[in-house]
Amino acid sequence: MAHDATHDHHDDHHGAPSNFFVRWCMSTNHKDIGTLYLVFSLLMFFIGGSFAMVIRAELFKPGLQLVQPYFFNEMTTMHALVMIFGAVMPAFVGLGNWMIPLMIGAPDMALPRMNNLSFWILPFAFALLLSTLFLPGGGPAGGWTMYPPLSLQGDSVAYLVFAVHLMGISSIMGAINIIATILNMRAPGMDLLKMPVFVWSWLITAFLLIAVMPVLAGAVTMLLTDKYFGTSFFNAAGGGDPVLFQHIFWFFGHPEVYIMILPAFGLVSEIIPTFARKPIFGYKAMVFAIASIAFLSFIVWAHHMFAVGLPLGGEIFFMYATMLIAVPTGVKVFNWVSTMWGGSMTFETPMLFAIAFVILFTIGGFSGLMLALAPADFQYHDSYFVVAHFHYVLVTGAIFAIIAGTYYWLPKWTGHMYSEFWGKMHFWNSVVWVNVLFFPQHFLGLAGMPRRIPDYNVAFANFNMISSIGGFLFGASQLIFVGVIIHAVWFSKKKALDRVWEGAKGLEWTVPSPAPFHTFELPPVIHDEELAHGHVED
Template sequence: MSATTTHDEHHDDHGPDKGIMRWITTTNHKDIGTLYLFFALAMLFVGGAMSLVIRAELFQPGLQFVNPDFFNQMTTMHALIMVFGMIMPAFVGFANWMVPMMIGAPDMALPRLNNWSFWILPFAGTMLLSTLFMDGGGPASGWTLYPPLVLQTGDALPFAIFAVHLLGVSSIMGAINIIVTIMNMRAPGMTLMKMPLFVWTWLITAYLLIAVMPVLAGGVTMLLTDAFFGTSFFQAAGGGDPVLFQHIFWFFGHPEVYIIILPAFGIISQIIPTFSRKPLFGNDSMIYATASIAFLSFIVWAHHMFTVGMPLAGQLFFMLSTMLIAVPTGVKVFNWTSTMWKGSLSFETPMLFALAFLFLFTIGGFSGLMLAIVPADFQYHDSYFVVAHFHYVLVPGALFGAIAGAYFWMPKWTGHMYNETLGKVHFWLSAIFVNVLFFPQHFLGLAGMPRRIPDYATQFADFNAISTIGAFGFGFTQLLFVYIVIKCVRGGEKATAQVWDGAEGLEWTVPSPAPYHTFEDAPEVR
């Protein structure tokens, strides 16, 4: 667009605007990617602080620090912030930075939309957080917002629902942008099957987002009309059924968990081949496995709600279809492992995080299989076992995937190598503390400790104390990550264009740091 008016200048010469307006008005995919990533990093600490309130309260039995109502607000807000404010924006940030560079495109297809989809986020996040200061406090029903409980929320209810709407709009716009970019802007020769795995996983994730975020928007809109406009979608007194909300929520909620994990799968699929110095084993089967997981995610939702009562045939269907997901997921885990087989491995920080992902995500996958078994689920439902399960797939799963990606591409973004020693320290502390934090929660759940309670019976005291120590250790370790990032942005050893000697792909052909505009002339892909 601007190329026609500035033909007398070389493109590298006109850089970004100066000062704050650069960030507010930017339509550059790299700037917007950076904004997303820093927003996500900030939210990691906001949501993390809430989880430390939870863990501090659970350090000992009895009530020490907060009252039960505030405790419930913390469990709810921690989840909402981490899911919608942290991990999803983090992966959209990666997509913004990397997708155009990986497919040889000059920018995202819809740059102004891109600016808008980011700048909605800080407002939505602020609105969500502001509910904590309202009369009656923030939402305290759990992030699943089940009625009738959520309808007892005070003034915060419409604000929380509107914040969810805005966050949904932001991610739908981001998803549309990513799909249009991938479908329309690939460099000549970049066929769909030649696309890097990260681009593939994001393409599928973006379709999932467009398919299910609107369903959540519909569900919370029904909550809003039930609360304020006299409808009875979920109010039993008027002929509604609260269980209907659970179906709507989990029709969104289960694809949502793959929205969170698939981009991490993509990042891991870039990192493991690089540090094994081998191409990804079974590249095509990885693509089909990702697509199968996405398809299956639409037909398994009711495994989140076995205990509400459903016909035997329904229980069997949802149990078996859930277990079927283990097949494509197993294909991925075995392909990653096979990629490393006889590879020339080296263990830089991104690879360490990727390996921890591989081990610990698989633990989370197995506990998921246990939860899929209906008769066992009746025992585990709403216990700490569930908490342990989904934190294993979300923290050493999705979050480690994001951290691994940050270390992997940081030299390309900043032009400097991060401090490898500090990176390794960050890895080992994170990997140890995350297990101290979440592993005991399996035992707590199996012993019968329910989730979302501020107090518990004394027999659970020891494992809770261990878990809390792990939580504080893990939380403070992440400050080291911030230090490493800032240090790397400010300076450090110059990075080469290829950065890692096993790295392959278009993003490694441009200089480090990546120029403000890349691939204005499309590269040729053989």
């Protein structure tokens, strides 16, 4: 029996199973499952990225040169779905899987078999979703927000809905596992307020996931029954309301945005203190800020809907609530800067990406504050200004943090140092081209270019061409990332120390590099001075 086989391995404390299928497809090991998540996420990053290349190629100059408008809409829709649900979220789950048990001194995740299931659902979900591109009628083309009635005009509604259901089930199981692990599996002495900020950020994120993924599932199920079973939840002709979908969707969608950024806050809060060689400034304030942002995320959803004709009172409430988010977010940025102040800094690749995160995410935050002002949003809404905003927070925010985390822990995972030279090449290319790519989009939006259009007036031509050039080169720069990873895994000769970085603190650095297949089979004895936050006073 399969279970017996893995069970034996657990018992005799040997390494991973030698059979490839048994090791990867039937794994219950948090490190292997974490690796699977990360590899899957990287694959999706490139698939989603290739869709973005099609978009930028078509927008390179005015006139339609490459694709029909309907296919263009399929590309924008699939780019978003693949990047959000396929690249960013699984990457964070992968990092959480790998690192949370190591950071809290647990032998594995609390629910290892569910862990396996929650990963292996994903390839099926995305096979279902991506297969629509090859089916008659094409893929979903109504935007990732799936607003009815438009989304119901597509032929792939059922595929889209079931794919979203599968992703949701996977996310909920992953979230339950993370909460159970953090609350039950901490080594004795690892108090909640001694946990690394990354673990805190994931604990809060997991609650967000459990709260909102079922809401999304409900919303898409209503789409399904509207399409195929004659219900009229969102059909005005049948007494329904198309705006109702938007309320339900964004009640999911806004927390979802923070699901994609809170773990990034956590990662950056690990990396900056390590390379500043100084404890994080205001640990409790950082944790409290994450919790406040998570709470606020539930009461701001309609700021995505300022132009649907909300009543005045609604516009005012959602505007004020949205502006409030600037306060805890500002606290986090100030605390990162204060952590650097008075430190003894070195600038290895993870630190470079973390610093770029702080600066560029803050620029995304600034445009977010501007978007929160409803009268100005009447202009910004659904323009390229919004596109620039959310790419600053998601690409230079979430994805830069994921890349930073990957460089930070790659030596721990592989036992080898990556090439610092090529890591820095990757960094400088990414940070330059990503700004060439997204910064001009602010100007396009302010000049009046709507989002999600395949062609535009010649007045928008110059900035679009600059943006496209930035896009191609940013995309190409990510190939360096793959090269660095492949080199570190299979070819690097330089052994990594157990404590890879001089200033690194925390339990993950007390285990050997590469981390053995099983760690902390006996709970570690916690010495507070080894922890990043062992002595918390503030």
